[in-house]
Amino acid sequence: MKQVPMVDLIGQYNKIKPEVDAAIAEILTNASYINGPAVKKFQANLESYLGIKHVIPCANGTDALQVAMMALNLQPGDEVITTSFTFIATAEVIALLHLTPVLVDVLPDTYNIDPAAIERAITPKTKAIVPVHLFGQCSDMDAVMEIAKKHNLYVIEDNAQAIGADYRSKDGSVKKAGTIGHIGCTSFFPSKNLGCYGDGGAIFTNDDALAAQMRVVVNHGMTVRYYHDYVGVNSRLDTIQAAILDIKLKHLDGYAEARRFVAKFYNDAFSVSEKLITPVTSSFTSHVFHQYAFVTKGVDRQKLMDHLQSKGISSAIYYPVPLHEQKAYLDPRYKTGDFPVTEELCKNIFSLPIHTEFDVETLQYVVDAVLEFVK
Ligand SMILES: *Cc1c(COP(=O)(O)O)cnc(C)c1O
Numbered sequence: 001m002k003q004v005p006m007v008d009l010i011g012q013y014n015k016i017k018p019e020v021d022a023a024i025a026e027i028l029t030n031a032s033y034i035n036g037p038a039v040k041k042f043q044a045n046l047e048s049y050l051g052i053k054h055v056i057p058c059a060n061g062t063d064a065l066q067v068a069m070m071a072l073n074l075q076p077g078d079e080v081i082t083t084s085f086t087f088i089a090t091a092e093v094i095a096l097l098h099l100t101p102v103l104v105d106v107l108p109d110t111y112n113i114d115p116a117a118i119e120r121a122i123t124p125k126t127k128a129i130v131p132v133h134l135f136g137q138c139s140d141m142d143a144v145m146e147i148a149k150k151h152n153l154y155v156i157e158d159n160a161q162a163i164g165a166d167y168r169s170k171d172g173s174v175k176k177a178g179t180i181g182h183i184g185c186t187s188f189f190p191s192k193n194l195g196c197y198g199d200g201g202a203i204f205t206n207d208d209a210l211a212a213q214m215r216v217v218v219n220h221g222m223t224v225r226y227y228h229d230y231v232g233v234n235s236r237l238d239t240i241q242a243a244i245l246d247i248k249l250k251h252l253d254g255y256a257e258a259r260r261f262v263a264k265f266y267n268d269a270f271s272v273s274e275k276l277i278t279p280v281t282s283s284f285t286s287h288v289f290h291q292y293a294f295v296t297k298g299v300d301r302q303k304l305m306d307h308l309q310s311k312g313i314s315s316a317i318y319y320p321v322p323l324h325e326q327k328a329y330l331d332p333r334y335k336t337g338d339f340p341v342t343e344e345l346c347k348n349i350f351s352l353p354i355h356t357e358f359d360v361e362t363l364q365y366v367v368d369a370v371l372e373f374v375k
Helices: 009-030 037-050 061-071 089-096 115-121 141-151 208-218 239-249 252-270 301-310 340-348 360-374
Strands: 054-058 079-083 100-104 126-130 154-158 166-168 174-176 183-187 201-205 222-224 292-296 349-352
Touching: 009 239, 037 054, 037 201, 037 239, 054 061, 054 208, 061 089, 061 154, 061 183, 061 201, 061 208, 079 089, 089 100, 100 115, 115 141, 126 141, 141 154, 201 208, 239 252, 252 292, 252 360, 292 340, 301 360, 340 349
Parallel strands: 079 100, 079 126, 126 154, 154 183
Antiparallel strands: 054 201, 166 174, 183 201, 292 349
16 A cells, blocks of 8 residues: 655655765764764855854754743743744743743634734733744744834744745845744754754854854853853754755755645645635745645544545644643643634644655545545
8 A cells, every 4th residue: 555654754865865875974984973064064054045144053943942042031930922823842941941931822824823912912021922933834023023123022933844934024025934033943853844864953043142142052051161151051963963954955945845836736636625724825925834734624633534544644633732721831821712713723723744755646645535535
């Protein structure tokens, strides 16, 4: 039987294998495992790709968010606004630093943070907003930045899912996702759009002082060797991972193109069914489709999943439980019903395989299997 996994990292690797293998072999030979030349090279190449002054590599995307918040010197009890519909890492670091996560709902068409809801959630304790560019398209950053400016707040973009996406401001300027707020954070987890072969992450900023502080935080709070002026963390990108990422960065736009082809194929095919509400891309952003997620109407998701699995097709639910209903994050401030859009999405959203190595025949196989079930 045909097997259709959510991602095809092996197929992708096979196309760049000679270059990757040679780069890894070189590092093994010269033993520059930590902070080797490939880290600086990748950093510089990513800075120029993103059009940003500073890229600070780190160990993973969760660390990137934590380091960003540590560098802003946020204090226990400071409020950080983020979305109720995201991967847990976003809220996790807020909680770990004893900051107060303030959740707001998302928009039903793009699943991204609702700017009007941000405005309503602001209090005198609010210090930062963390928009998440979910599934590969940008949040409404003009609106977010306007609110931040008005209330003197920091904006940290969680860009783990949208690296390479373009954002077009009302003034016509185009910027890369993650370079619009004060700080942008990303993840190089293998299945992310720019993924390495282990863990990795990075932080972006145009602010020289913030960049300097974040470089100190990722390196044990060390200003001069063995002089620690701050409590920091140990968060580095391995040289081997940096070398792999530097090779894959050259393909990132091509990878996004391949993902968009898959999304368009699904969109066109599913437009025949009223039970499948295909994803909407906002006019101000390009979409790099980290995930292909859509809303099902009157479909038994578990049965659909089982049906697909019986044909060798993987599927997933991103995300089944909203943040305010997660056991570790239960909070008397919030109850079921507070975030109706998020709660509906958690009940009805569904994700199909999307990656860079699809062929039309396999896509048609997936589409036929889905339509066979929902018709
Ligand atoms: C993947 C992801 C992260 C965390 O990245 P890791 O590298 O796995 O720590 C954070 N936020 C979002 C939205 C993500 O998808």
